[in-house]
Amino acid sequence: MLEKLFQLQAHGTTVKREIIAGITTFLTMAYIVVVNPSILSNTGMDFGAVFVATCIAAVIGTLIMGLWANYPIALAPGMGLNAFFSFTVVGSMGYSWQVALGAVFLSGMIFFLLSILKVREWIINSIPLSLRFGISAGIGFFLALIALKNAGIVVDNPATLVGMGEVKTPEAVLFFLGFVAICAMAYRQITGAVMIGILAITVIAMALGMVEYQGLVSAPPSLAPTFLQLDIAGAFNVGMISVIFAFLFVDLFDTSGTLIGSAQRGGLLDKDGKLPRLGRALMSDSVATMSGAALGTSTTTSYVESTAGITAGGRTGLTAVVVAILFLACLLFAPIASVIPAYATAPALLYVAVLMAGGLKLIDWDDVTDAAPAVVTALVMPLTFSIADGIAAGFITYAAVKALSGRWSDLNASVSVIAVVFVLKFIFLDA
Numbered sequence: 001m002l003e004k005l006f007q008l009q010a011h012g013t014t015v016k017r018e019i020i021a022g023i024t025t026f027l028t029m030a031y032i033v034v035v036n037p038s039i040l041s042n043t044g045m046d047f048g049a050v051f052v053a054t055c056i057a058a059v060i061g062t063l064i065m066g067l068w069a070n071y072p073i074a075l076a077p078g079m080g081l082n083a084f085f086s087f088t089v090v091g092s093m094g095y096s097w098q099v100a101l102g103a104v105f106l107s108g109m110i111f112f113l114l115s116i117l118k119v120r121e122w123i124i125n126s127i128p129l130s131l132r133f134g135i136s137a138g139i140g141f142f143l144a145l146i147a148l149k150n151a152g153i154v155v156d157n158p159a160t161l162v163g164m165g166e167v168k169t170p171e172a173v174l175f176f177l178g179f180v181a182i183c184a185m186a187y188r189q190i191t192g193a194v195m196i197g198i199l200a201i202t203v204i205a206m207a208l209g210m211v212e213y214q215g216l217v218s219a220p221p222s223l224a225p226t227f228l229q230l231d232i233a234g235a236f237n238v239g240m241i242s243v244i245f246a247f248l249f250v251d252l253f254d255t256s257g258t259l260i261g262s263a264q265r266g267g268l269l270d271k272d273g274k275l276p277r278l279g280r281a282l283m284s285d286s287v288a289t290m291s292g293a294a295l296g297t298s299t300t301t302s303y304v305e306s307t308a309g310i311t312a313g314g315r316t317g318l319t320a321v322v323v324a325i326l327f328l329a330c331l332l333f334a335p336i337a338s339v340i341p342a343y344a345t346a347p348a349l350l351y352v353a354v355l356m357a358g359g360l361k362l363i364d365w366d367d368v369t370d371a372a373p374a375v376v377t378a379l380v381m382p383l384t385f386s387i388a389d390g391i392a393a394g395f396i397t398y399a400a401v402k403a404l405s406g407r408w409s410d411l412n413a414s415v416s417v418i419a420v421v422f423v424l425k426f427i428f429l430d431a
Contacts, residue, residue: 006316013315021314022322027192029305032076034337035345039082043090043097048221053295058327061288061300066320069280074323075288078301080139084387085298101293102235107247108289115282126414133359134374138381138390140356145382147349150342151175171343178347194348201344215335226296246388255285258302373398392422
């Protein structure tokens with residue numbers, strides 16, 4: 001049955017290898033079941049319900065990817081977009097988390113339609129590489145700011161906007177230890193480095209009496225506080241257009257980049273360098289996003305950590321199925337997740353930020369018309385606490401700099417239209 005379903009022999013793999021690959025992928029991304037509810041609970045959402053929604057959304061998306069698209073790619077609520085959801089859409093813009101979930105659902109629906117209509121390749125190929133790298137780095141800096149804020153390292157300052165917090169507190173010290181430990185373990189290629197770091201800091205905090213042990217396993221918390229609580233009608237507010245676009249835009253490129261990069265690592269591309277069944281893979285992602293919003297979590301997307309499992313030999317959807325089963329088993333470990341403090345998850349955010357900032361090295365720094373928009377994008381995101389505003393600033397800067405420099409050949413219709421739309425948005429909607 002497994003051979004017929006996943007074509008193991010054709011992909012040069014075995015059941016044992018796929019299981020090992022699935023476990024490897026899960027261990028590298030399991031931190032999300034702790035970090036995601038920790039971030040989303042800042043909006044007032046129930047921690048336990050978000051924990052369950054995170055696990056189930058990961059199960060649904062990963063199973064669809066494995067069984068339908070037959071790829072060893074795992075999905076879960078995405079880092080960066082969960083922070084945008086909590087701290088920008090709800091925290092800064094003042095929308096309710098129900099409306100924010102509605103925006104996530106609509107972005108998933110648009111993503112699904114784009115996949116069906118097969119215009120996704122046109123959109124992906126028309127966006128300049130420098131902006132893609134700038135967006136990735138900007139999200140990384142956004143996560144870094146949140147991590148340092150959660151650890152008390154960065155605090156508000158009326159004179160300089162931000163300043164240095166108290167670095168001698170136990171929380172700040174544990175944050176620093178957790179971050180350097182994760183980096184060291186990652187360098188040594190220890191599987192599950194991020195999750196090990198989070199749990200290690202939590203155990204130390206328990207030993208110091210900073211958090212209280214609540215047990216290891218229990219029945220899953222109730223999903224009722226977030227299940228089907230999304231407000232789709234409220235998300236049709238004109239002011240939510242840029243938010244929906246940001247959710248869609250980041251998910252589209254995050255997913256596409258992860259799929260292509262992971263497939264290339266595993267030799268899954270065809271002779272023309274294209275990814276077979278790309279449509280199925282993208283639709284798996286969009287369905288997972290809509291399902292996740294209905295359950296009560298932010299955008300669900302493909303995880304780059306899947307490359308860990310691919311490196312371990314995963315080549316088919318059986319790897320993804322193993323990951324899904326393990327995420328399902330996580331539902332029993334809610335007591336552990338609920339006691340992990342913010343300063344224990346903050347090192348994971350900062351480590352992910354380091355990885356996302358790596359794209360800056362691929363920018364052509366000798367061409368200021370490429371470098372300037374990327375830098376603007378990357379800086380505006382954390383400094384305005386908004387991924388959407390960072391994307392908008394990047395597109396406007398790119399179009400303006402290219403036009404005034406006489407580089408008309410670098411501009412295409414989609415970039416120009418998007419830039420104009422963002423200009424109009426700032427003029428009429430943010431006045």
